[in-house]
Amino acid sequence: MSLRSRAENSCNAIARACFRASGPNADVISLRGVTLVYPNGTRALDGLNLEVAKGSFVFLVGGTGTGKSSLLRLLYREQRPTHGEVTVDNVRVDRIKRSRVPHLRRNVGVVFQDFKLLSDKTVWENVAFALQVTGAQTKDVIRQVPRVLDLVGLAHKTRMFPSELSGGEQQRVAIARALVNNPKILLCDEPTGNLDPANANEVMDLLHRINLKGTTVLVATHNALVVDRMRRRVIRLEDGTIVADEERGFYHLNGNGANAAGTPAPLRGSHGLGTNPLLLE
Amino acid sequence: MDWGRIRFFLSEVWRNFTRNLAMQFTAIGTVAVTIVLLGSFLFTREAIGKIGDDVLKRIEISVFLTEGATPAATRSLAARLSADPRILSVEYIPKAVGLRRMRERLRGQIDTSLLTQNPLPDALRVRVRNPDTVHAVAASIRALPLVANVEYAHDAVEKLLKLSDVLGRIGLGIVVLLVLTAAIIISNTIRLTVFARRREIAIMQLVGASRLYIRMPFICEGLLDGLAGAAVALGLLELARVQLLPKLAVALPFIPMRVGTVDQLALALELLGTGAAVGIVAAWLSVGRYLRV
Ligand SMILES: Nc1ncnc2c1ncn2[C@@H]1O[C@H](COP(=O)(O)OP(=O)(O)OP(=O)(O)O)[C@@H](O)[C@H]1O
Ligand SMILES: [Mg+2]
Numbered sequence: 001m002s003l004r005s006r007a008e009n010s011c012n013a014i015a016r017a018c019f020r021a022s023g024p025n026a027d028v029i030s031l032r033g034v035t036l037v038y039p040n041g042t043r044a045l046d047g048l049n050l051e052v053a054k055g056s057f058v059f060l061v062g063g064t065g066t067g068k069s070s071l072l073r074l075l076y077r078e079q080r081p082t083h084g085e086v087t088v089d090n091v092r093v094d095r096i097k098r099s100r101v102p103h104l105r106r107n108v109g110v111v112f113q114d115f116k117l118l119s120d121k122t123v124w125e126n127v128a129f130a131l132q133v134t135g136a137q138t139k140d141v142i143r144q145v146p147r148v149l150d151l152v153g154l155a156h157k158t159r160m161f162p163s164e165l166s167g168g169e170q171q172r173v174a175i176a177r178a179l180v181n182n183p184k185i186l187l188c189d190e191p192t193g194n195l196d197p198a199n200a201n202e203v204m205d206l207l208h209r210i211n212l213k214g215t216t217v218l219v220a221t222h223n224a225l226v227v228d229r230m231r232r233r234v235i236r237l238e239d240g241t242i243v244a245d246e247e248r249g250f251y252h253l254n255g256n257g258a259n260a261a262g263t264p265a266p267l268r269g270s271h272g273l274g275t276n277p278l279l280l281e
Numbered sequence: 282m283d284w285g286r287i288r289f290f291l292s293e294v295w296r297n298f299t300r301n302l303a304m305q306f307t308a309i310g311t312v313a314v315t316i317v318l319l320g321s322f323l324f325t326r327e328a329i330g331k332i333g334d335d336v337l338k339r340i341e342i343s344v345f346l347t348e349g350a351t352p353a354a355t356r357s358l359a360a361r362l363s364a365d366p367r368i369l370s371v372e373y374i375p376k377a378v379g380l381r382r383m384r385e386r387l388r389g390q391i392d393t394s395l396l397t398q399n400p401l402p403d404a405l406r407v408r409v410r411n412p413d414t415v416h417a418v419a420a421s422i423r424a425l426p427l428v429a430n431v432e433y434a435h436d437a438v439e440k441l442l443k444l445s446d447v448l449g450r451i452g453l454g455i456v457v458l459l460v461l462t463a464a465i466i467i468s469n470t471i472r473l474t475v476f477a478r479r480r481e482i483a484i485m486q487l488v489g490a491s492r493l494y495i496r497m498p499f500i501c502e503g504l505l506d507g508l509a510g511a512a513v514a515l516g517l518l519e520l521a522r523v524q525l526l527p528k529l530a531v532a533l534p535f536i537p538m539r540v541g542t543v544d545q546l547a548l549a550l551e552l553l554g555t556g557a558a559v560g561i562v563a564a565w566l567s568v569g570r571y572l573r574v
Contacts, residue, residue, distance in 0.1 A: 099492065104489070105488060116483070118481060130484075133494055138283050138284075
């Protein structure tokens, strides 16, 4: 990657550090020098550094195979880094024992493109499942499930089965399930990948509302429309490293001619990779 | 007590169990066959063992005394034998008593009134505490003064001891093989359930269910297979006891099957326990192998 984009990355990091509370707890996620090499030799992440402030909303963008899903997998300990440190909510998740992983997962909700709902359980049962299998008391199940179903706007469809719901509704059930344990962090891997634009916007609005309630939200996505509509922090990956990191960013970078909405370009952080041959090394 | 939690757990177990009914029936059937054979074996061994015990307990050493033994000398010999820790009891049988008993025993078979004088010597009847010591005790008595002869049913003792020993070894071998077979089939059943439930398992792992919680339904499934198999086997064994045993007793009168002497409740509990243990152990092992959590 280019030296210049590396330099700008650190500028951005400094800028971010300036307008948020400092201290050891300000970052809810922190990756330092993280490299992930899969057993087959694929280098999915390569010396990656990243800090995510508590309560922020972050898009992970980048072409296919650039390491977005791999990065998320490190955060809920589906993978361990080959090198480097992964800290989530002040816990070194690359170091914790296997028996502590369930505890981490209750604190980190995860949502996927394919929803991963159980087809033989109703909406209510799918959401309750996450509490029941973590040993929650029945009275908590009865209290929490309606709360999250109400939050995602499905209080009226609790008895339906996933096959009776639209894709957007199914994804909202999956989000409700991810939230029912009150996690600090919500990770979404292409949450709108199977949805039409209307449903995608609905889901993104929901994620926005969840973020406003204080949950840190990370969204890996290919969906330029939702990224550009939200104008939140955008991190672009390429070959397993961060090539761009902007507050209030766009899906496509400046100079790529893709600011379809015609919004004014941000003053800093233009990485017209692929368009400006001078930036390539 | 949180009944909602218990109900949810049991419904998950039931879902597991019914996901693959054909396989569950195979597992239950195998356990049932195993337990039926194990039960028949234990029953036979127990019955023979009880008969053997009876015989062994009744084994006596008859000590015939020389002609010149005075009553006083005989009594002191009896006292000396009683002091031996291996010996349970010593009974003095003067020749008159011996004759009377012989007459009673042989009544109708031999005309004992033909006897004009008592042909029997005075005798001591010795019982040992432990049948294994019969040989040694008999040998040491034979060496004592005043003792003319010593008799006991040593062949019967030896054969019974040997029979129960051999039966024990064969039975153990068969039982080990059967239990292994049952365990393999149960573990295969659990593997299929794990496969059928891989989506649920993945979600449980994702939302932070503990390892033990994820494993528990599979352990319960193994337990259920084991218990159900044992229950079926108990039913079959009971049927055999009621229907088959009386016919067997008529057909083979020389084998004294004393059903009443076998503790059937204890046997039933043993068999249920074996079924449960096989199920739990097989499930525990296979879940560890097939469920990488
Ligand atoms: N389990 C795995 N084993 C081996 N290689 C993998 C594995 N998962 C991903 N990879 C490889 O690691 C690289 C990064 O993959 P990753 O799934 O993180 O990309 P991504 O940015 O999520 O892509 P997409 O946008 O298509 O989802 C790719 O080259 C991929 O082929
Ligand atoms: Mg991906």
